[in-house]
Amino acid sequence: MVSAAQRFLEDLQENHPDQVDHLLAEDFPVHEVEGALLQQIAAQLKGSQWGDLREELARRRVGVVLAREGSAPAAASADAASLMAKIKDMSQVQYRRLLEGRMEADDLVLLLKKARGTDAVRPKTASAETKTLTASDIVSEFARRNQVGSALQRLQAYTIEATLKTAAGEEQSLLLFKMRPNRFRLAVLKDGTTRFIVAGDGEHFWQQVRGQPPETVTADKIGTRRYLAEFIDPLFAGEGINFERLADGASGAQKFYRLAVRRPDGSGYIAEIDQETFHETGREDTDDGHTVFSDFRQIAGVTIAFREEATDREGRKGVLQLVRMTPNPGLIQDLFNPTDQPGQGYFVVEQLMGRAPSTAGDAKSPAK
C-alpha cells in the first residue's frame, strides 16, 4: 500500500501539481483523484490471491467515473457491475488491463463509452438523417464509424512517415512518433538527414536543430505544433474537449456537419464531418485557413486520412501525404525526452549510416 500511495502521489505531483499542497485540506476534492488512487492500488496487487479484490477495485473505479458523470451512487454501483460484465464479454484484454490498474483514466472513459454503446440500438443512417443529431451524437457516431470495434483502445503508439510540400514549394520528409497519453516527436528531414526535431508531452516541449544541443521551448513559441501532442483526432477522445454543433455545410453534392471543437486552453477549430461516411473531411481554422482531408484508409482498425491539403488565408496550399503509418511499433518514453548525451549522438550515427533507402515494413499502408 505504501508503494501504491507513493505512486499515487507521484502521479498527482506530475499531473496535478497544484493539488498536492492542498492534499490535507478539508475541501480537497477527493472524488476527483479517487479513481487514480484506486488504479494505483490495483497496479500493486499482483498474484492470483488478489483476484477478487482487484475486481472490486475496478468496479469501484468504474463507479467513480459514473458518479462523476452524474449518476446517483446506488445507480452508479449497479451500473458499474453491469458495465464490468460487458467489458469482460467485449474484450478480455481490456478487462484485464482494467483489473491490473494498467488502464489510464481517459482510456477507461472511452472504454465505458464503448461498453454502453454495445447495448444501445445503433442509429441507422436513415434515422440519422431524419433525427436532428446533437454535437454529442455526431461525436459518438464519428468514434463508432471511424474504427473497427474498439481498435483505438489497442492503439498505444504509432509512427507516421509523410512527405510535406509546403506552400513555398519546398519538399520535406516528416517522421512523427506518437505515444499515449500525449507524447510526440516530429523529425523534419531534408535530403535524407534530420534537420530539426520538435517533441513534447502537451505541457513541456523541446526542440533540436542539427549541430546544436536540444533546447526547451515554451508552448507559445512552439505555436500550433503543440497540438501534435493530441494522441489522435480530438473527435475520437473528447476528453476535456467541448463540442458545439453549427449550421451544416456543403461542398457540391457533399453535405457535412460542422462542429466547433474547443480545447481546454481556449483554442479550437471547426470540424467538417461528412454526413454519410462520418469521415472528418475538413477543418476550418480560426485564422481563416482551411484543411481538406482525403484518401481515408484503415490502419489497425482506425480510419486515418492519408492526404491533407491545407490552404492559408492567402490561398497558398501545402500538401501532406502520409506514406506509411505503423501501429504500436514499440515506442518508448525515452524517445520523447531530450537526449542527455553531451555529443550529437543521434545525428552522428545518422550521418555515419548514410541514407540508404529504408526497408519496407510489414505495416506498409495498404494500396488505395
Added chain:
Amino acid sequence: MTTNTQPSRRLDTRRLLIAGGVGLVLLYGMFVATGYVWLHFVLKNDQVHFSELALFRWHSIRQGMAAEQFAAGKSAWDAKNYQAAYLAFISGVRNDPDNVAGRLTAARFLGMAGAAKLEINLLEDGLRRSPDDRQLIEQTFALLTTTGRDRRALELLHTQYAGKLSGPNGAQLRTLEILATLDTDGAEAAAALLEKSPDLKSRPESAPVVARVLWETRGRLAAIDLLGAYVQSHPGEFASYVQLAEWQSAAGMGNDAVQTAQRACVQFPKDMAPQALLIQMLGLSESFESAACQKAVESFLKDFGNRPEALTMLAGLAGRQGWVALARTLYFAAASRQPNLAVLALSYSDALVRNSRLSDAQRVLTEVEQQTDDTNAAFLRLLRQRQVEVAAALGDHDSAREYARRLASALGSDPEGMETFRLRFAQEKIPEAVAELAGDLPTTKVVGSK
C-alpha cells in the same frame, strides 16, 4: 455342309487386336505427351525429359521435379518470398526425400524462418534415410547441440548410431557425443569420454570440442593454444574465432582477443559479425569509450548501417555489454529507418539492467508490452523472460511469478521451451518463476493475458 465363318471370325479378332493395339499406342502417346506438356510447359520443369516420361521412370521424374523445386525455393528465399520458398522446399523434399543437399538447404531455410522444430524433424528424417551422410550428421547435431537439445543428440547417438561409433564416421560421432555430454553432464564426464578416445586429441576436426573440454577442465591456456592452431588451419570457420576471442578475453589476453577479432575481419571482410566481434573485444580490452572502440563502431555503421539487421545486431551487443548510450542511440537511429522497434527496445532495456537501472528497464518493458500483439508468441517469450528477470531483480516476487505465468501461457504447448526457461530461471535463482514453469503447481490460466 460347310461354312466360311472361321476366316471372318479370325479377321475380326485380328482387326480388334490391331484396333486395340493402335488405341493403346494412341492412349500411351497422349498420356506421355500430355504429361510432358504439363510438366514442361505448365509446371515449367526443365529437368524432366521426354524419354523419362516415355519410359515411365517415375523416380527419375520426381528427382527432376524436386531439383526444380529446390532451385525455385532458393530463388524465392533470396527474393524474400518466404511463403513460396516454404512450399517449394517442402514439395522438393516430398518428391525426392533422398536429396541431401536439397534437404539441407530446406532445413537452413526453416531455421532462418525460426521454425526450429520443423528444421530438426526434417534433419532427423534425413538421418533416418541417409545415416552415413557426413554433412547431414554435422548439420543435425550442430543444430541439436546449439539449441540446448543435447539430450536428444545423445539419445540419437546411443540408439540410431550405437553401432556406428567405431565405423567410418566414428570419430565424428564420438566427437559429437563428447560435445553433447559436456553440455548435459559436465566437463568431468566429457573428459572421461575423451580419455576413451585418445585418437580424437590429434584429429584436427575434433579440436574445437577437445579445446572446450580442456577449457572446462581448467586447461585454459592449452585450450586457447589448441583452438588458436585450429583457427590457423581452418580459417573459414567464424564460430571458432568467436570462441577463441572470448576465451582470450576471459583469460586476460585482451590484445590477443582483439587480434583474433581483427583476423576474423580480414578473413570475412563483407560480414558484419566479425566487426561486431571486434567492437566487443575492443570494448572489453580497453573500454567502450576508447578511441579504438569508437572507431570500430563508426566503421561498422558506415559499412552496414543501412541494414536493419546490423542495427539489431549492434544493439544486441550494446545490450549485453551494458552500453546504454549506444543502445539508446541505435534505438533512435532505427526509429527513423525501420517500422518495428520492439526488439531494439529490449536491447536498450538489457543495457539498463546491466547498469542496475532496473526501474527504467521495467518501464521500457511495460511500454513495449502495451504495444505487443497477443499473437506474437516468439516476441512475447523474449519480453516475458526479461520481465521475470527484472521483477525478480527488483525483489517483486509476485510480479516475477505473474510474468512467469504469462511466459508459460506464451510458450503454450512447447515443453522444450518451457524446460529451457525453467533451467535459465533456476540458474538465475528465481524460484517463483521456476515453480510456474515446472508444471508441478496448479497454474491458473491468465485470461486474456498476453
